[in-house]
Amino acid sequence: MSSERLIYLPLGGAGEIGMNAYVYGYGKPGQERLILVDLGVTFPDMDGSPGVDLILPDITWLAERKNQLEAVFITHAHEDHVGAVAHYYEALGAPIYARAFTSNIARRKMEEHGHSEKAVRTVSPWPEVTEAGPFKAGFVPISHSIPESSGLVIDTPDGRLVHTGDFKMDTDPVVGEPFDASVWEAIAKPGVKALICDSTNVFSPMEGRSESSVGPEIEKLVASAKGMFVCTTFASNVARVKTLAEAGERAGRSICLMGRAMRRMIEASIETGVLKDFPKVVSPEDAKQIPRESLMLIVTGSQGERRAASAQLAQGKYQGITLAEGDTFLFSSKTIPGNERGVIRIINQFSEMGVDVVDDTSGLYHVSGHANRPDLDAMHKLIKPQLVIPMHGEHRHLREHVKLAKNNRLYGVLAVNGMMMDLSQNTPTVAEYIETGRTYLDGSVKIGALDGVVRDRIRMALNGHVMINVILDEDDEPLGEPWCEIKGLPETGHSRAPLVDVLEEDLSQYLGRAGSKTLIDDDKLEEGLRKVARQSAMGEIGKKPEVSVIISRLSG
Known part of the structure; x- marks a missing residue:
């Protein structure tokens, strides 16, 4: 048995539509030479990610192995496939390969971020291939809703992989190359180990329109x-x-x-x-x-x-x-x-x-750029792979695509983001689970989804905000009354008195009752003031706001 393995690891795009990033690797476990197919973004919404500019895949695992990364291949110029190349170029540093139109878009992004355009290399379509470590990858023209979309043929020491990218079977696409079944038949002839395939429209039963x-x-x-x-x-x-x-x-x-x-x-x-x-x-x-x-x-x-x-x-x-x-x-x-x-x-x-x-609504003025179920069925029969790995879809799409593969007597593998698959044997296995998630571009700064920034922003939006200011003198005694500022809260509550006045009165009473141990301890004092403000607001307006406390002490 070989000590080397062939792996497939989605970091984005498998379990969601958007933010595509798929890693392939070959070599000894932990030492594989790697390539990345696509590096895209998804877009925020005001409900789940207020104020965020873009959402990027979490590439921590890959960045930690940047010395193993041979190349990045971009299948086409949609933002969910190319949108993160400039944001992550410093972290990865690998050359970026794409066809002419996609290269043009990628270079514009690199220029906007102050990176060298030379990092993006334009390649000709199949049968030309690019060697990247143990891989030979070729861009095969395929019809989609943007010019020069391509599937990838990835030849490895362990067999041929076909990564469709986004596609549809359109023989008259108006702009760009038509779908050519004979090309894909020729690609399939030597045998294909795995077909990694678009799943977006797997629930659409009608044949796709041109x-x-x-x-x-x-x-x-x-x-x-x-x-x-x-x-x-x-x-x-x-x-x-x-x-x-x-x-x-x-x-x-x-x-x-x-x-x-x-x-x-x-x-x-x-x-x-x-x-x-x-x-x-x-x-x-x-x-x-x-x-x-x-x-x-x-x-x-x-x-x-x-x-x-x-x-x-x-x-x-x-x-x-x-x-x-x-x-x-x-x-x-x-x-x-x-x-x-x-x-x-x-x-x-x-x-x-x-x-x-x-x-x-009438269906007259738009057609999808993705393969409907009959097109996916036809692609399975064209390629005749040993196994089908659905990608580019929510979990329900991937699961349904696996069922379609089984209907065609093919082995279907459901692999979601972070699930590293070992494709070396006839039956693929899960080699490892990688922690994946999302990275937010917030203004000009990248933040992790678990960093708490967006969570706090949502909580302030839902609950409003109170800022409490307290001054203590040299003897740790309150100097004057505490005062408050409110944001996103009603000015008056049930008592019909100004909310700020009610809060300040209750906080003042709390300070008057506080013992010396509390007054000399910033943490205890802050905790007590916050609790009183939230309880007081709850009584007045039925809502517990987020609270910030500023404690100022006069030095002797």
């Missing part, structure tokens, strides 16, 4: 609109942006792109040659001079993001442009679960303006 199918419907909608026509989609869905722009052009409208991400994606597509013949666009400044019925805006913010162009327009004005009664707003996108409230808020704001909002 990106090209939405064009005629969008064109009819734009042609029938009377006022200004505004539409939003994922900025990275360059094919959809092109379809929207061409529909506007055919309707005789001037096209204006609004939102930094939208412009950046189109610029990258043109620079790398994946997008040709894009309609001429006008600047927001020029758009203000164009009659409403002759203007089409393509804007960011399809998921209700508060700072994106859609939300700004819904609040009244963005870059000098306002919407009005008779205008049309199209969501050419699917609302990601968890974003519904933000999207509905925008729809209602537009409704109050008299704007007609069209969403994808």
Whole structure:
């Protein structure tokens, strides 16, 4: 039996949709040479992570083994696959490999963070391969909702692995490469040990639709609109942006792109040659001079993001442009679960303006970029792997994908974040459990999910805050009365007296009763003041706030 092993370890993306990061390793246990496939982010929400800018995978385990890491391979340029490369480059230091379009996006991120663009290396698609320690990895074109998406063929001393990345079987994707079954058949011919496969749409029973199918419907909608026509989609869905722009052009409208991400994606597509013949666009400044019925805006913010162009327009004005009664707003996108409230808020704001909002309830104006169940079934039959490892999905998606594999008489393995799988033998086993979690980018600082920062922020948001100030003289006696400041709490309670006055009176009485042992001990005094303030607030307003105590002592 070989003393070396082949391992698979998801650090993000297995048990959730987003924040993808998958480690592969080969070598003696604990000494494996490693590669990382994708390094993405997910986005915060005000309920669970207020104030946080981005959520990154916890790469502590990998960073501690950075001297074993050979390379990072990025399958495509969606934020949940490439968004963390610049944030973690210092911690990992390994070269980053990607195809031209993805490299363009990754280099922009590296530049923004002051890292050398040379760390990102552009490679050609399959059959070209990149050697990284014991691995040979090749990018195989596959259709998705962003240009130059790729699956990875990873050849190891213990067999061939196929990592699909995000994909769908689209033979007419408008922009980018069509799905070519013959290429994947050839890849499968030598035999595939494991298929590590996208699971996002495993519950969707209908065959996936082509990106090209939405064009005629969008064109009819734009042609029938009377006022200004505004539409939003994922900025990275360059094919959809092109379809929207061409529909506007055919309707005789001037096209204006609004939102930094939208412009950046189109610029990258043109620079790398994946997008040709894009309609001429006008600047927001020029758009203000164009009659409403002759203007089409393509804007960011399809998921209700508060700072994106859609939300700004819904609040009244963005870059000098306002919407009005008779205008049309199209969501050419699917609302990601968890974003519904933000999207509905925008729809209602537009409704109050008299704007007609069209969403994808009809299914006419959006198609998914992920493989539905029949496509996953077809991929299983194309690759014929020894085993299937579902990825890119919540636990329910992974579990259902395992069932699908079993239906196809394949061995399915459910591996979630932190579960290191030993793939060396015919039957995979759990080699180790790694502690994984989330890292928050809070402003410019990275903090751990268990550090307590976000927890405290949530508690203050839920309970309000009281600050107590106390001064003691040289003899450890109170100097004057304690005073309070409140935030996020009602000014009066049941007694109808000002809440601050009630708190200060109860705190003053406590200080008057406190013995010398308490008054000379900051910890005991702080604990007592906090307890009194919380109990007093509970009696007045039915809520125990968070309390901060500042004790100042005068020196002799």
